[in-house]
Amino acid sequence: MAQQGVGTSAPPVVQALLHACEARGHGVLGEVRACTASLVRAERALEAARPGDDVPYWARFFDEAQLADEFGHCHRDLQQFRAAAQHAERSLQLRAPAYARSRLFCRVVLASARLGLGELDQACSLGAEAAGQAAEMRSVRAIEYVRDFERRLEPYRDAAPVRGYRDKVAALG
Known part of the structure; x- marks a missing residue:
């Protein structure tokens, strides 16, 4: 839908962002082919971006690190955990420490991928690392990401690592 509004006249970074959003939707719905196609389009669009492109302020955050993050989210949602972990790790390597909240989201995706593996x-x-960071932030989304991870842990609630996780989180207050 968003793609129809801008067509090919939008800067490549904006096209990449919109294709990535589309991919996330397909990933949540479990639509593997459509998700993969959207991710490929996002990757190609970002590769076409040039330093002098006129990019709207609201899309300037979208870079290689963000695209890797989007890939990680999509693969996690499609239960392709090895690919999710690889992309999340890449995003964390590329993303500057100043983007603490984005790094936290990606760390939770990586945790979920490791759980799936x-x-x-x-x-x-x-x-636990992400939960500690979320406790220091005033971000509803950060807390939601941690809670989503905790729901994924529920089938393993009696395992020692999960009990240890819960103890660490409880100590955060």
Whole structure:
């Protein structure tokens, strides 16, 4: 829908952002082919971006780190956990520390991917780190991401790493 409004006249970064948004929607709906196609279009559009492009202020955040983050979210939602982990790790490597909230979101995606891969210790460690950061932020979305991770932990509630995670989070107050 958003793509129809701008067509190909929008700067490549804006096109990439819109394709990524479209991919996220398809990912949430479990539409693998449509999600993959949108991600490919987002990647191609971002590759076409040039330093001198006139990009609206609201799209200037969209870069390679953000695209990797979008890939991570999509693959997590499609339960393609290995790919989700790889893209989330790449996003964390590329994203500057100043983007603490975005890094937190990505860290939770990585924790969820590790959980999906059966790496409970690593998932809980990443999740606890994110929960600690979320406790310091005044961000409803950060708290929502942590709560989503905690819902994913529920089937493992009796496992030692999950009990340790819950103890760490409880100590945060």
